[in-house]
Amino acid sequence: MAQSVAPNGRIALIAEDSRIQAKILESWLTGAGYVVSVAQDGAQAIEMARARKPHVIISDIEMPRMNGYDFCRAVKQDQALRDVPVILLSTLAEAVDIIKGLDAGADNYVTKPYDPSYLLARVDSLLKSPLGNGESTPGAELSVTLAGQTYRVKAGRQQVLNLLISTFENAVEKNRELHRLNGQLTLAKEKLTEWNQTLASLNQQLEHANERMSHDLRAAARVQKSLLPAEGLTLPGVQFAWQFTPCDELAGDFLNLFALDERHVAMFVVDVSGHGAASALLSVAIGRLVTPHASASSLLVRSDPATSILRITPPAEVARELNRRFPMETQGDLYFTMAYGVLNMETHELKYVSAGHPPIVHLPKGGQPQFLPGDGFAIGVVDDAEFDEQTVTLQGGDRIFFYSDGVPEAMDGDLEQFTNERMLSTLSQSASKSLAASVDELFQAVRAWCAPKTPKDDVSILGCEIP
Numbered sequence: 001m002a003q004s005v006a007p008n009g010r011i012a013l014i015a016e017d018s019r020i021q022a023k024i025l026e027s028w029l030t031g032a033g034y035v036v037s038v039a040q041d042g043a044q045a046i047e048m049a050r051a052r053k054p055h056v057i058i059s060d061i062e063m064p065r066m067n068g069y070d071f072c073r074a075v076k077q078d079q080a081l082r083d084v085p086v087i088l089l090s091t092l093a094e095a096v097d098i099i100k101g102l103d104a105g106a107d108n109y110v111t112k113p114y115d116p117s118y119l120l121a122r123v124d125s126l127l128k129s130p131l132g133n134g135e136s137t138p139g140a141e142l143s144v145t146l147a148g149q150t151y152r153v154k155a156g157r158q159q160v161l162n163l164l165i166s167t168f169e170n171a172v173e174k175n176r177e178l179h180r181l182n183g184q185l186t187l188a189k190e191k192l193t194e195w196n197q198t199l200a201s202l203n204q205q206l207e208h209a210n211e212r213m214s215h216d217l218r219a220a221a222r223v224q225k226s227l228l229p230a231e232g233l234t235l236p237g238v239q240f241a242w243q244f245t246p247c248d249e250l251a252g253d254f255l256n257l258f259a260l261d262e263r264h265v266a267m268f269v270v271d272v273s274g275h276g277a278a279s280a281l282l283s284v285a286i287g288r289l290v291t292p293h294a295s296a297s298s299l300l301v302r303s304d305p306a307t308s309i310l311r312i313t314p315p316a317e318v319a320r321e322l323n324r325r326f327p328m329e330t331q332g333d334l335y336f337t338m339a340y341g342v343l344n345m346e347t348h349e350l351k352y353v354s355a356g357h358p359p360i361v362h363l364p365k366g367g368q369p370q371f372l373p374g375d376g377f378a379i380g381v382v383d384d385a386e387f388d389e390q391t392v393t394l395q396g397g398d399r400i401f402f403y404s405d406g407v408p409e410a411m412d413g414d415l416e417q418f419t420n421e422r423m424l425s426t427l428s429q430s431a432s433k434s435l436a437a438s439v440d441e442l443f444q445a446v447r448a449w450c451a452p453k454t455p456k457d458d459v460s461i462l463g464c465e466i467p
Helices: 019-031 042-051 068-076 095-104 116-128 157-197 199-226 277-289 315-325 419-429 435-450
Strands: 011-015 035-039 056-060 086-090 108-111 142-146 149-153 239-245 253-259 264-272 301-303 310-312 336-344 349-355 361-363 389-393 399-403 459-465
Touching: 011 019, 011 042, 019 035, 019 056, 019 116, 035 042, 042 056, 042 068, 056 068, 056 116, 068 086, 068 095, 086 095, 086 116, 108 116, 239 253, 239 435, 253 277, 253 459, 264 277, 264 399, 264 459, 277 315, 277 336, 315 336, 315 349, 336 399, 361 419, 399 435, 419 435, 435 459
Parallel strands: 011 035, 011 056, 056 086, 086 108
Antiparallel strands: 142 149, 239 459, 253 264, 264 336, 301 310, 336 349, 349 389, 361 399, 399 459
8 A cells, every 4th residue: 555755754553453443543643643554463464564664563462363472573583674663552461461572572562541642652762762683682582481481582672671661651550540549449448437327328229220220221222122214114116124133132233224305215324332321322312313304403304494495414424413413522432333325216326424334235236245435433533534425326136235343243152253254155145035035144144153142242234225
């Protein structure tokens, strides 16, 4: 992928399997003036590094195919890359993890979650004190044994110092957090006597609160159900089928379709980050907003108060407005992805936008399923984000499928994912069946993949066919 030279002349390579985390980190580095390349795992990252040498590498540890330790070790064993500083990111914080990083030759170690300014400061610090290719002393090794495992560390003094400094800084921050928690614990102990005296009253209030919460959750579940497509909905010149199952009583996913006017139909799948009541309530709030009811202030269809003429809001404009209304810092750090499309039922032209959502699948009549282009930030992640609108014209017999990541990322008992490849293969094999049968076959394939357990994430599938 060709890239221009950054203002500071530096290239950063990210190895991160989380699409959202990679996007956020890429945004921070780009804002700091770096040219950024992104790899989804260590194997892809080492190929990209050899094709174009970066100035700094930032890698997650827990990745498929090749993890962060093995990727770091491959970099440090490559004569052309060994002087490139490597920063490892992970939620892991045990001593053995630090030794593994040192054993792999890492130059810095940052524990998630981290402050972006701290990470950028670590990157700048490493680039101001570059490593030399000959810094390590040949044959010099340090033997370290932890948890019955012996590691033979072979690294330069600057690498060891950098890693120890980053470990120390992480430890200092954890120690500060511990002091804060100890202060809270002391205060709690001082309040314990008072709390014991009011415990019976609090228990009674808690019981009442649980009753109200159960009532509210049941009401929220009913509202969520009302956000699904209307039973028996038929529209001229187009067929629809859908399947939806939440992993809990309340879902963070939802899907819907409805006519916007006599010629246009809207369809979408939304996936709110996280699980539980907070995610579900945000999905309800979004669903109540994304409706076909027209007014001067409505989102999807707007009515001119003077002429009563209806204007259908373009998909990219819908995404921008949702991004403005639901910034993640005001939603408890929750964001959501969305695939939203508007189909002209006469011309069969589909205009759509994908906001951090898995790509829409297009299955041409007699052909093989393929992903439609479209990518972008999730809703609420970046202020003033721009969203690209795409257009595709469907032919008779063509099908399109919207779905949530609960389909390709569904895991079996060995934690192996269902994958995009299995999803496309299932849709291809059922292409000769009815649309409803095809959607149901994919849905049942996901459930069978997860058996005997149920899917750990919400599963949403919405199919559309031009007869």
